[in-house]
Amino acid sequence: MQPTTKKTYGFQTQCLHAGDHRNQSGHVSPPISLSTAFVFPDTTEGARRAADIEADEFYGRWGSTNAREFEALIAGLEGADDAVCASSGLGIISMVAHAFLNPGDHFVGVHACYSETKILLESLAKQLSLDATFIQSDRIENFEQAIRPDTKLVFAETPANPTLSLVDIEGVARIVREKSDAAFAVDSTFASPYNQNPLALGADIVIHSATKYIGGHSDVVAGVCAARKPLAHQVRDKFSFHGPHLDPFSSWLLCRGIRTLGLRIRQQNENALELAHYLESHPKVNRVYYPMLESHPQHTLARRQMRGGGGMICFEIQGGMEASLRFISTMQLSKLAVSLGGVSSTITHPSSMTHNLLPREEREKAGITDGMLRFSVGIEEVDDLKEDLEEAFRKI
Ligand SMILES: Cc1ncc(COP(=O)(O)O)c(C=O)c1O
Incomplete structure (x- = not known):
């Protein structure tokens, strides 16, 4: 659309x-x-x-x-x-x-x-x-x-x-x-x-x-x-x-x-889609949530009401919370930080950082698991972001 x-x-x-x-x-x-x-x-x-x-x-x-x-x-x-x-x-x-x-x-x-x-x-x-x-x-x-x-x-x-x-x-x-x-x-x-x-x-x-x-x-x-x-x-x-x-x-x-919103979002859509596919095919990843992936349960709806999937990816890696925290601590280019949507990539752990004020049962109602990571993809060169992820996977 x-x-x-x-x-x-x-x-x-x-x-x-x-x-x-x-x-x-x-x-x-x-x-x-x-x-x-x-x-x-x-x-x-x-x-x-x-x-x-x-x-x-x-x-x-x-x-x-x-x-x-x-x-x-x-x-x-x-x-x-x-x-x-x-x-x-x-x-x-x-x-x-x-x-x-x-x-x-x-x-x-x-x-x-x-x-x-x-x-x-x-x-x-x-x-x-x-x-x-x-x-x-x-x-x-x-x-x-x-x-x-x-x-x-x-x-x-x-x-x-x-x-x-x-x-x-x-x-x-x-x-x-x-x-x-x-x-x-x-x-x-x-x-x-x-x-x-x-x-x-x-x-x-x-x-x-x-x-x-x-x-x-x-x-x-x-x-x-x-x-x-x-x-x-x-x-x-x-x-x-x-x-x-x-x-x-x-x-x-x-x-x-x-002034640069259209340019930024086009790049973020493109980067995030490529990284979502990369993460989905990675053996250490259990699940990826991204609207423009065919595996997203509401993918048809996404295609109907969204022009692009945006710059946000959510994913779960093998090893649960412990592995997730280790993973984001080792990333270099993508910074460990809350907030999202900026030109620089950031990554966070929702259950202990952005959504920690909600009691566990409320987090569960919102679909948030302890192993989930939220990746705000920026406008860096996508190969550099991929390499950053790859390096973090090597270390866990
Ligand atoms: C979807 C969404 N809505 C609203 C807010 C609140 O915005 P602000 O932090 O600017 O008050 C946030 C903050 O993360 C958000 O992610």
């Missing part, structure tokens, strides 16, 4: 130009505007901006010129009317949840997602006395059973961190429409806007931890969601009063990162 956007330009062109209308400065590289307050031409205009949460230049917590440019770029890449950014991925997930859920509401969430997203949503469910149903998201029947006429928000993550299990976005969107007037939000962080456009498949809100592929250089923490105007407005309305605004410099870094 080609990424669908409202403009006729191709993806990489949009990465460069989708925010042009927000940059009126005449600079090819937009300046960073640090001002937190803006001069009103007259009192009428001051009052107008004060009454309009969308106003561009009113007060720094409501947004900045740089944040608005970042939002315009994301809206363009996701085929949305508008986008709202925040100071982290979790921050924007929290804002989306607060925007659509009130005390006592019914909410559907998933087991297979980033650990801290699950912790956030579970704690919010307690705090707001939500009627929350968490389900196994790789089976569409589970959404069919869980979604009710009074459901207000359905949240899913696809591909899931770290197992790369998928959610059938089109199928779930259809069920949501048929059974409720809930908002359907999809965390598409692992795919990036290059590989998947959930709104074009029927979702209402797409969410990204922009810390990952969108920033792409492991130097900024941010989050963003994109949607049709009324839904984005509902999030912005909450957001501005809760206050997790994204500062101008981080917004500028994200715009700069996006």
Whole structure:
């Protein structure tokens, strides 16, 4: 599937130009505007901006010129009317949840997602006395059973961190429409806007931890969601009063990162596919999870809703946790680190590092085993990455 956007330009062109209308400065590289307050031409205009949460230049917590440019770029890449950014991925997930859920509401969430997203949503469910149903998201029947006429928000993550299990976005969107007037939000962080456009498949809100592929250089923490105007407005309305605004410099870094998003993701798709095949054929590997491998249980779905498999690979090697930890400790080029989506390859052990805050039974529900490794493939030469893996295999 080609990424669908409202403009006729191709993806990489949009990465460069989708925010042009927000940059009126005449600079090819937009300046960073640090001002937190803006001069009103007259009192009428001051009052107008004060009454309009969308106003561009009113007060720094409501947004900045740089944040608005970042939002315009994301809206363009996701085929949305508008986008709202925040100071982290979790921050924007929290804002989306607060925007659509009130005390006592019914909410559907998933087991297979980033650990801290699950912790956030579970704690919010307690705090707001939500009627929350968490389900196994790789089976569409589970959404069919869980979604009710009074459901207000359905949240899913696809591909899931770290197992790369998928959610059938089109199928779930259809069920949501048929059974409720809930908002359907999809965390598409692992795919990036290059590989998947959930709104074009029927979702209402797409969410990204922009810390990952969108920033792409492991130097900024941010989050963003994109949607049709009324839904984005509902999030912005909450957001501005809760206050997790994204500062101008981080917004500028994200715009700069996006300039090469298409190029980076193409390379990461290519590298990861080749390494997934290499790992799958390695005698010391038990299992590889990668959407574009035919062995992935949802491979047909991956081909239907994703343009490429992305840069994330999950795999299990022989020897369980002990061998896995030894393996990642010996890697040289790919660094032992959490986070993902950067230009440099990183590797981590989910059960003791990224998903360690979840109790074992919760990790099991998310499909995470002790021997699993999560590899974020960068843009290095693929032969060098392969050699790095080969060397680590030799040492265990
Ligand atoms: C899929 C996914 N969503 C959300 C988040 C949270 O993003 P952030 O760390 O920017 O708050 C992460 C972080 O790893 C993630 O992997």
